[in-house]
Amino acid sequence: MESIIERINQQKFWQFHGGIHPPEQKQLTSDKPIRQLPLPKQLIIPLQQHIGRQGDLLVKVGDKVLKGQPLTQSTNPMAVPIHAPTSGIISDIKKSVIAHPSGLSELCVFLDVDYEDTWLPRQICQDFTQLNKQEILKKIADLGIAGMGGAWFSHPHKSEYQT
DSSP: OOOHHHHHHTTOOSSSSSOOOOOOOGGGTTTSOOOOOOOOSEEEEESOOSSSOOOEEOOOTTOEEOBTOBSEEOOSTTOOOOBOSSOEEEEEEEEEEOSSTTOOEEEEEEEEEOSOOOBOOOOOOSOGGGSOHHHHHHHHHHTTOOBTTBSGGGOTTHHHHOO
């Protein structure tokens, strides 16, 4: 029998060619309607959601929050605020395992859902063409919108941090 080193050198280390492709089983659900899931009793919201550092907390345990309300803020160019996904009461702020392959824990806000799903009053810009580039970029960043690599593209003071 060949050694592992010999098999690697012969590019025969793996027992199969090209990996595996399990059956997708799409027929099990392709004719089912798409439905909206009900809100759970509690949401666990990680504060670290992009490559930048997490923002500073704006809430504390016991606070009532509204959907869309910022939970964090930051003046750091690599961070955008995290917003409440629904209305409810902040029941805890602590480290919790996050949905990441690492299985690591991050600081999270625990939001007990009130099932009212009440929005923070929205501040709609009536005419964005009246805003300058910095004002538009600030609005984008304040809404928590980040590019695939983080918040860098949207920060209004980006040029101040470039070398």
